[in-house]
Amino acid sequence: MRLVAALLACLAATPAIPAGAPITKEAMVAMLKTLDERQRNQGDWKALIYMEQKERDKADVAYECLVFRRDKDEKFMILFTKPKAESGKGYLRMDKNLWMYDPTVGKWERRTERERIGGTDSRREDLDESRLAVEYEPADKGEEKLGVFTVRHLALTAKPGIDVAYPVIELWIDVASGNTLKRQDFALSGRLMRTAYYPKWQKIFSESKGSDVWYPMEMRFYDEVDKANSTILLMKAVDLKPLEANIFTKAWLESKSR
């Protein structure tokens, strides 16, 4: 186990991108695996997040919620805690089903991967475990500058039969740190749907993983369809302590507001 943890730590710490020249597909897949591996925790994950949505001709909306993950079982849940009118609402992913619970009516409803979490520009996969290497095929678009950062620009296409929010995405990966700094999501038609920025990353040590777990502390999403809409997502705290065994159930989420 220690050996595995050490190997994973090495993989995560390796500067994944050679400077300059075009890179092979294997190297690109390795970069995606690094991104996925860094963000994966072998045990449980609990985060307090803040979301703020600006929308054309509408009052700004803000939420606080708890995000729960159990990566080994691909389990995922969101519990809204603020504002008062939204508290108790939640999302629960079980197998391939994304359920939404509304305590005001006591009902569950199956939602799609394209669900806008809380009506914001964020999606379930923005908060869930990263699975880029599993879900997408990469292609190299060269090295570029993003502000003062040198980044590797990759174009990713969803693998057949995998249900993702966006079938085509482009990533700008920091050559120095190996983290994604910018991402653009496209519809199948090629239309740009959303641009996301990840300006701050944090790493914390995970006992269960035996190495660091990385996560973006701040995410900014800009809607490219309605240009007036944007979302800020702040990861305020991440707690890697084990969760209750039965937490990823409908009954548990219901119990929080009953």
Next chain:
Amino acid sequence: MNPDTFVLLVRMAFRNLFAARLKTLIVGSIVFAGAFLVVLGLSLLESVNDGMSRSIVDSLAGHIQVHAAASKDKLEIFGGMGGFPDLAPIPRFPLVRDRLLTLPNVKAVVPMGINGAVATSGNVVDNALEKLRDSVRRAGKRPTKALRAEIGARKALVRRMVELLEQDLLSAASISSEKAENAVTIANVHRAAQPAYWARFDDDPLASLEYLENKVAPAAAEADMLFVSYIGTDLDAFRKSFDRLEITDGTFVPPGKRGFLFAKFNYEEMFKVKIARRLDRIKEAKEIGGRTIARDPELKRWAGENVAQTHEILYQLDQLGAEAVERALQRDLKLPGLKLDALLAKLLDINDTNFAERYRLFYADVAPSIDLYKVRIGDDLTIKAVTRSGYPQSVVVKVYGAFQFRGLEKSALAGSMCLIDLVSFNELSGFPTTESTAEIAGMRKAAGAKAVSRETAEADLFGGGTTTVQTGHTGDVRIPDRLSGASSRRAGSAFTPADLDRASVLNAAVILKDPRRMSRTMREIEALSKKEGLGLKVISWQTAAGLLGQLVLLMRLVLFVAVGIIFLVALVVLSNAFVMATLERVRDIGTLRAVGARRGFIFAMIVVEAAVVGIIFGGAGAVAGGAVVELIGWIGIPAKSDVMFFFFSGPRLKPFLRISSVVIAAILVLIVNALSAGYPAWLAARITPRQAMATDE
């Protein structure tokens, strides 16, 4: 001109016209047709306009609509091409209402808001599991006898659904190419169809339910989403102001209660079991429309769909119910030994001969064992409205009844909008309240997130720093024991008049005492809004009805163009005929001139001839048009489609004759005749005796 001369001119006109009988008849026919068409066309148009205005005014719009001038979209009460309009709430609605009521012609002001939502979602298995989950949840650890029975019945239904689903999947798999994926799904469903699964169900009912919800239900057919359009309103005020509203099922929502009323037309069309609805429509088409299954392709298609979709019934029946229906059908169809699915297909295999009997049997043997409506009167209805950002808001409201507008029972448009109380409407729309706005402002302040515009985002976020990575420590994120904020919007809960006054209102119907003074009242409201800063946009019912309201204008335009073309042709033909007649009478006119007739007399003679034709034939045309209008008005034009019901404001259009139509026809005929007689009269007046004498015979 003295009276004797006028009488002489008239007598001469009659003599001349009678002398050229054929020509007079041809010219007169054209005038007759023009007058006839003007009277008939205008009367029909006015009647349709009247019917449609009653349909719109009496069912939804009132005479005038007001909404916030600051709104992004314009109000379209039946929804436009892009769905329902995005309207800003009317600021200080109670004040606006009170001020409008001070105007002398304003009878009532009814607050409104229009939106659409999903009334049910999830497939048939999802919905059955939801009910079972609800029973399990309510039962807790010590279920009552009644709850145990309820759980037992719901389990039996789900179990039968799973068995039917397995059969369906196996049939589908035999012709599918996606073997591997199907095998997993079939294995999941097969497990849930085993007696062992149900024997262990009660050991951990919630875990058993989650298996069914996640592994089994997704394999069922796609969900049948049912959308409802609704008006959120002060229901009491609505009922008082729209007096054609009548309750057909259940009761009206009690004052001060949250509640929902289905539009009867929508309820029957959307919420009734499709097989039953198709049978009803076939019956109606046969009895009222005189259509036959043998000859009518639509009826034939409905009959075929019923035979192919018997699963709609099968999925509703648990084992006991299925056995009861099977026994009844075996007995009444005299087909002992046949299985239920085959019996249902046999029952629904209809033709013109057996239809009446099969219809009776469906309602006698099958209907009592199933829910004929997906939502029943008295049920709690969950409505999920999706806000413009795509985030759903839900409320549960009790369905108190169904309503229709008297005379508009068959109109799809008047029967398209359901009614919901204004307080629930506000919750569905997610309008911010003062408290929620303050709470969100506090959250934003605490978070301290810096706003970054999209234009400068890359420079602001990545322009300065050298690293984006920090090292931190695992935090201590606490899970609250219980979230107390989620307010319960339970069915039947009440609200106070103050809640109603605080509710956001998107538009309001203004009902007038005298609708004929609508334009003037609109101007008064605009002036009041400007003077007192009410911020209102004022529109008539035609504008509020969107494209529908413009239809009458379009029809009027088409009629006027048609009439214009007819009269233009008439003008040319008449003028030509009068010129020919004048030229044929050069010698007569020259003789008249020779015996002392002045040019003015000759001019008047030709004009009076034309006028006599116009008055006699135009008058006859107008009378004939009026008679036909009266005749049609007595018989009535039947509305043969839902849209015609709306335009006619009832099952028949009964056109009426308006004096204005006759006056317009008379004026048009006289103008055309005068214009067509002008040139030949001028020509005739210029004829001299010498010219006449020089003219050959």
